[in-house]
Amino acid sequence: MNAKEALPRYFGILDEKELPYYLICKSVPVSSPLDSDSETLWKEHEEKVANVRSMRVPFEVVNPNLLDLKLELGMRLLNPCRICERKCNVNRLAGEAGYCKVKESRVTSKFVHWGEEPELIPSYTIFFSRCTFECIFCQNWDISQRNRGHHISPGNLASSIEGMLGGVRNVNWVGGDPTPNLVYILEVLTSCNVPLPQVWNSNMYLTEEAMSLLDGITDLYLSDFKYGNDGCAQKLSRVMRYFEVVSRNHKIANEQCEIVLRHLVLPNHLECCTKPVMEWISENLDTSRIRVNVMDQYRPEYKAKEYEGMDRRLSSKEFSTAYRFAEDLGLNVI
Numbered sequence: 001m002n003a004k005e006a007l008p009r010y011f012g013i014l015d016e017k018e019l020p021y022y023l024i025c026k027s028v029p030v031s032s033p034l035d036s037d038s039e040t041l042w043k044e045h046e047e048k049v050a051n052v053r054s055m056r057v058p059f060e061v062v063n064p065n066l067l068d069l070k071l072e073l074g075m076r077l078l079n080p081c082r083i084c085e086r087k088c089n090v091n092r093l094a095g096e097a098g099y100c101k102v103k104e105s106r107v108t109s110k111f112v113h114w115g116e117e118p119e120l121i122p123s124y125t126i127f128f129s130r131c132t133f134e135c136i137f138c139q140n141w142d143i144s145q146r147n148r149g150h151h152i153s154p155g156n157l158a159s160s161i162e163g164m165l166g167g168v169r170n171v172n173w174v175g176g177d178p179t180p181n182l183v184y185i186l187e188v189l190t191s192c193n194v195p196l197p198q199v200w201n202s203n204m205y206l207t208e209e210a211m212s213l214l215d216g217i218t219d220l221y222l223s224d225f226k227y228g229n230d231g232c233a234q235k236l237s238r239v240m241r242y243f244e245v246v247s248r249n250h251k252i253a254n255e256q257c258e259i260v261l262r263h264l265v266l267p268n269h270l271e272c273c274t275k276p277v278m279e280w281i282s283e284n285l286d287t288s289r290i291r292v293n294v295m296d297q298y299r300p301e302y303k304a305k306e307y308e309g310m311d312r313r314l315s316s317k318e319f320s321t322a323y324r325f326a327e328d329l330g331l332n333v334i
């Protein structure tokens with residue numbers, strides 16, 4: 001199956017036959033006052049978001065709208081922060097930082113990227129500082145584990161996105177990880193009105209509430225699914241309950257929209273990680289809406305040389321075994 005067949009809605013936006021979800025959200029009115037209690041707001045959110053995927057509306061901004069409601073609910077998730085499954089007991093509205101150390105969102109770079117999957121390029125890629133993981137082999141450790149970049153006002157970033165219309169195929173939110181910056185990203189989108197698909201490029205360690213806020217915002221998940229068990233995830237990325245959370249969120253993402261799923265093959269991790277992840281995908285997801293990128297780019301960066309077995313590149317035999325395994329399961333491998 002080619003990319004156009006697997007990702008019909010994404011290509012529908014590129015062909016101007018569909019609207020990106022975030023623009024549809026701006027056309028959906030909300031009746032509850034935004035200072036209502038959280039239970040009332042979540043109830044209306046669930047009701048309204050259920051229709052977004054099937055709506056065909058002309059783009060017309062109403063006030064208040066479903067995106068405003070998402071922003072309000074997102075602000076409430078910041079105290080105590082429960083944007084990701086670390087669920088730190090900190091008040092980010094008061095400037096406190098949790099595990100990810102994000103206070104105000106910092107953009108480390110934004111540029112037209114030609115290094116993503118063929119269906120995504122050229123991609124306007126916006127990199128944030130910091131991450132919810134600490135992968136010992138991170139290739140972007142200088143931005144994921146350090147405070148880098150600078151804060152850009154949401155209005156200014158929206159303007160720079162608008163300036164990209166005609167020159168890129170999508171807006172690609174990444175890091176580090178975009179997750180701690182979810183509320184900031186919603187703020188940017190409230191000031192932005194261009195018909196570009198929104199790509200959520202992430203480790204997928206969000207809470208169910210945060211995933212719900214992405215429903216009706218994300219047009220394509222560019223997701224990462226590395227580990228087939230919690231032990232490897234704990235040892236190599238300092239994260240608990242990896243498989244339960246990331247598999248759950250892939251199921252949610254699979255219901256929301258299309259996915260390009262990345263699996264980085266790790267040296268010596270074929271049996272414990274690559275094969276279980278590929279089997280889980282084939283058994284649990286609607287694979288007709290997923291492109292799978294089996295990646296061979298592993299390099300022993302950051303602290304990898306301190307870990308036995310992680311201090312070398314992938315062998316060609318390991319990669320060909322992983323690739324064939326995914327193909328034999330019938331996955332739509334890029």
Ligand code: SF4
Pocket residue numbers: 081082083084085086087088090092097098099100101102132179180
């Ligand atoms: S986003 Fe950051 S502060 Fe919030 S729960 Fe996750 S790690 Fe903690």
